[in-house]
Amino acid sequence: MRGRGGVLATALVVVLLAWLTVGTTTAHAESAPITVDVKLDLKADGVLAVTTTTTVPDGSNAVGRVPLQVPVEANRTQHFGVSDISTTGGASASVQGDALMISAPAGSSTVTYSVRGSVADSPGLQQFTWVLAAGWSAPIEKLSGTFTSPSAKPDSPICAYGQIGVRRLCSLTQTDLNGSVSFRNDNLAPADVAVFSVLLPTGTAAATAQFTPTVTASETTPASDTAGLIAVLAAAVVALVLVVLAWLRRRADQNAVTAGATVQLLAPHDGGVAFASPDGVLPCQIGTATTGHPRPSDFGATILDLAVRNYLWLAERQRSSGAMDFQISRRAPLGRETTVFERAVVEAILPDDRESVSAYELTQSSRPIDLSAAKTALTASATGWRRSRRVELAGYVVLGLGAAAAVVLALLETGALRGVAVAVLGGGVAAAGRLLPDRTTQGSRLALAVGGMRRYLAVTNPDSISPAARPVLFARAIPYAHAFGDLHNWLDRWGGAGPVDWYRAAGDRPLPAGLPTLAALLDGVAAQSQAGQSG
Structure with a gap:
C-alpha cells in the first residue's frame, strides 16, 4: 500500500x-x-x-x-x-x-x-x-x-x-x-x-x-484562444461584407427592372439599317431572361421570328368548315445562324423533315407536341443571364462542416472557436447566396436593356422612322412585341404597313391581321405541351 x-x-x-x-x-x-x-x-x-x-x-x-x-x-x-x-x-x-x-x-x-x-x-x-x-x-x-x-x-x-x-x-x-x-x-x-x-x-x-x-x-494558451477569437471576428466581418454586397447587388437588380432609358433597335449596316436587339437577345429568350423560366409565348414568338427571318412561311387559309386556319411551312434550311432552341422548335412541329403543318393539326392532335428538348435548350441558352444556387448550397455545406468541427473540437477541448469561425463564414456565404438575385450581372444589364426595348416599342411613332427603315423595324419587332404581350398594339399602330413575303393573308384581310390569332394558337399549343409534361 x-x-x-x-x-x-x-x-x-x-x-x-x-x-x-x-x-x-x-x-x-x-x-x-x-x-x-x-x-x-x-x-x-x-x-x-x-x-x-x-x-x-x-x-x-x-x-x-x-x-x-x-x-x-x-x-x-x-x-x-x-x-x-x-x-x-x-x-x-x-x-x-x-x-x-x-x-x-x-x-x-x-x-x-x-x-x-x-x-x-x-x-x-x-x-x-x-x-x-x-x-x-x-x-x-x-x-x-x-x-x-x-x-x-x-x-x-x-x-x-x-x-x-x-x-x-x-x-x-x-x-x-x-x-x-x-x-x-x-x-x-x-x-x-x-x-x-x-x-x-x-x-x-x-x-x-x-x-x-x-x-x-x-x-491556458492565450495565443490559441486569441487566434480563435480573431478567426471568429474575421469570419464575422467577411460574412457581413458578403451579405451587404449581396444586398446591394439585389437592390441594383430590382432597379434594373424599372430604371433605364429606351434603347435604339436600328443600327447602320452596309449603307442601310439593320435590326439590333440588346445583347443579341432573341424573342424566345425574353421570358427566360426576365422571369427565369420558359413561357408559352416563347414558342409563338419563335415561330413568328423564324418567319420574319425567312426560315418559315406563314399563310392564312380557310378550312372546309369556313373556320380560319394557318399553314406553317419550311422556307429555308435552318443553318448555323439559328439556335439549338429554334431548331428544336421546328423539329417538334415539323418532325422528320416534314414540309408543312396546319395550326389546326397542332391544336387538335391527340398527343401534345413534345417541346422538352426545346425547353432544355432554351434554359441552357440563358445560363449567362441566370444564376445557379451553387453559392448558397456551398455556404450551407461550409456551415454544417464548421458546426460539426466546433462540436468535435469542443469535445476534444481544443480549438472549438476555429470551427465556430468556419460555421460563421459558411452562414455568411449561405445568407449572401440567398440574397443574391436570380439574375447575374449580365442578366441584370440585359433586363435593363429589355425594359428599354419594351418602352421603345411602346412609344415609337412609325412616322418618325425613315421610309427605308420602316419595313425592317415593323417586321423584326413583331415577335418581340408578342413576347412583351403588345402584338395587337404594335400592329394597330402600324396599320397598313405594306406586304411582306413571309406571310400571306386570306382574301382582302389587312396584312397581317391574323398574326395575333396565330400567335395565340401557338401559345396554346405550348401551354398544352407544358401541362402534358408536368402531368
Missing part, C-alpha cells in the same frame, strides 16, 4: 487547492463560533452518506460552501456529485453550480445527503477523499466526526486542515477496532478547509471518482 507520507501529501495538497477553490469571499468579522459534526458512511456501491450536524449560537446563523470540484494531486480535478438532500432543524441545502451550499440557523440543525465520486482506485488499494468543512461564514470551535466503510481495515487515515502557508493535521485521528475512524479538531478559522482522506483495501467499494485534467490560468 501507499505509505502514510503519500496520503498526508495528498491530503495537504487537497487542503491547499480546496482553499483556493472555496476562496474568501464571505465576511467573517464578529461571527460567533459554531460546532460541526460530520458522519461519513461509505457504502459498498461507492455512495457516501453524509450527515452534517451544525450548532449555531442564538441570534446567529452560518453558511458553508462545500466545493464539488476539487483540484487534487497530479494536476487533476476530482468531481463529486450530491443527491438525496434532506434537512432538519430549519437548515437548508442545495447544489449551486459547482458547490453544495448549506445554511444553518441558530440552534442545532442537520443536513443529510449522498455523495458519489469520493472513492478512486489506485494500484493495490483504494483512496477515499472528502471535504469535511470549507468556506463557513463563522469560525468552527469544534469539528468532529466519524468515518465508516465496509472494510474493517482502513489504513493511514488523515484529517488535515489549513490555508495558504499553514497546513496542519487535525488534533485527533483514531481508528477503532471495528474499522471506524474518528477525527476532531478545534478552533478552525472561517477560511480554513478541513479534508479527510483514508486508504482502503482494493474492492472495498465501487470506485466512483471522476477526474479531469486541471487547467489553471497559467496553463
Whole structure:
C-alpha cells in the first residue's frame, strides 16, 4: 500500500487547492463560533452518506460552501456529485453550480445527503477523499466526526486542515477496532478547509471518482484562444461584407427592372439599317431572361421570328368548315445562324423533315407536341443571364462542416472557436447566396436593356422612322412585341404597313391581321405541351 507520507501529501495538497477553490469571499468579522459534526458512511456501491450536524449560537446563523470540484494531486480535478438532500432543524441545502451550499440557523440543525465520486482506485488499494468543512461564514470551535466503510481495515487515515502557508493535521485521528475512524479538531478559522482522506483495501467499494485534467490560468494558451477569437471576428466581418454586397447587388437588380432609358433597335449596316436587339437577345429568350423560366409565348414568338427571318412561311387559309386556319411551312434550311432552341422548335412541329403543318393539326392532335428538348435548350441558352444556387448550397455545406468541427473540437477541448469561425463564414456565404438575385450581372444589364426595348416599342411613332427603315423595324419587332404581350398594339399602330413575303393573308384581310390569332394558337399549343409534361 501507499505509505502514510503519500496520503498526508495528498491530503495537504487537497487542503491547499480546496482553499483556493472555496476562496474568501464571505465576511467573517464578529461571527460567533459554531460546532460541526460530520458522519461519513461509505457504502459498498461507492455512495457516501453524509450527515452534517451544525450548532449555531442564538441570534446567529452560518453558511458553508462545500466545493464539488476539487483540484487534487497530479494536476487533476476530482468531481463529486450530491443527491438525496434532506434537512432538519430549519437548515437548508442545495447544489449551486459547482458547490453544495448549506445554511444553518441558530440552534442545532442537520443536513443529510449522498455523495458519489469520493472513492478512486489506485494500484493495490483504494483512496477515499472528502471535504469535511470549507468556506463557513463563522469560525468552527469544534469539528468532529466519524468515518465508516465496509472494510474493517482502513489504513493511514488523515484529517488535515489549513490555508495558504499553514497546513496542519487535525488534533485527533483514531481508528477503532471495528474499522471506524474518528477525527476532531478545534478552533478552525472561517477560511480554513478541513479534508479527510483514508486508504482502503482494493474492492472495498465501487470506485466512483471522476477526474479531469486541471487547467489553471497559467496553463491556458492565450495565443490559441486569441487566434480563435480573431478567426471568429474575421469570419464575422467577411460574412457581413458578403451579405451587404449581396444586398446591394439585389437592390441594383430590382432597379434594373424599372430604371433605364429606351434603347435604339436600328443600327447602320452596309449603307442601310439593320435590326439590333440588346445583347443579341432573341424573342424566345425574353421570358427566360426576365422571369427565369420558359413561357408559352416563347414558342409563338419563335415561330413568328423564324418567319420574319425567312426560315418559315406563314399563310392564312380557310378550312372546309369556313373556320380560319394557318399553314406553317419550311422556307429555308435552318443553318448555323439559328439556335439549338429554334431548331428544336421546328423539329417538334415539323418532325422528320416534314414540309408543312396546319395550326389546326397542332391544336387538335391527340398527343401534345413534345417541346422538352426545346425547353432544355432554351434554359441552357440563358445560363449567362441566370444564376445557379451553387453559392448558397456551398455556404450551407461550409456551415454544417464548421458546426460539426466546433462540436468535435469542443469535445476534444481544443480549438472549438476555429470551427465556430468556419460555421460563421459558411452562414455568411449561405445568407449572401440567398440574397443574391436570380439574375447575374449580365442578366441584370440585359433586363435593363429589355425594359428599354419594351418602352421603345411602346412609344415609337412609325412616322418618325425613315421610309427605308420602316419595313425592317415593323417586321423584326413583331415577335418581340408578342413576347412583351403588345402584338395587337404594335400592329394597330402600324396599320397598313405594306406586304411582306413571309406571310400571306386570306382574301382582302389587312396584312397581317391574323398574326395575333396565330400567335395565340401557338401559345396554346405550348401551354398544352407544358401541362402534358408536368402531368
